[in-house]
Amino acid sequence: MTKPLSIILCSEEHEKIQMAAMTATIAAVSEREVSVFVSMGAIFSFCIESPNGHRFSGGTFSKLMLEKNAPDALDLLKQGREFGKLSLYVCSMALDITGIDEAALIPNLFDEVIGLTKFLADSEDSQLTVF
Template sequence: MEQQAPSLAVILLSEDLEKLHAGALVGSVASMSGMTVNVFVTMNALKSFRKDSFETTDFITGTIGKEMLAKKIPLFDSLLQEGKDMGELNIYGCALAMDIMDWQEEDMIDVFDGVIGVTKFLGMTQGATVITM
């Protein structure tokens, strides 16, 4: 049987800072541990990946998220970038949500590897463990 690196798919749906952070944390550590990680950013999660959201720190937060911002810890963008630098982690924006909002890739922080549809994402993550946040 063909051997391949274990694969993880992380689907980020929510704009809640805690969910984005938890998904990014699992993805980045998985990447550093030798897994191939593909992250699909869709629906409201995309809003938090916009450059203007970072400029104004416009995130939806609960108790822990507020404290994360107050303590200025590295956020999900930094975790994802570390995962990219230290292993194989790819990030894709959802074509549907981008189209609906008329957002362009250049509106987003510079971590994306492209804007794709679900069919492509399913193709690249076949057999992967899936985490949805």
């Protein structure tokens, strides 16, 4: 059996969020169990209304992806959940620090609010990647 994949997503850069979403989704639809832990600045991209005023921060490649209608990172994660075994968790510390309410997050995307200790304990037998 293929090793599960655990992803810690903490960057608010569009390029990293996109790559994390692509990696998570493709692995999930390829018969691999995937868990994503969203923390730090990445949380802003998962709010219904981003406190930054824009969903993604990014550089030249981000602009190109938006111009050329590359698949949206959050839509990809939704597809990964629908078509594969993809779980998303939001970091309790990130909610505390930012003051973001769980209800302000995009609905039906996250499975649970958890801490890093629980995520790491659940990921002991997984391949762990940080974006």
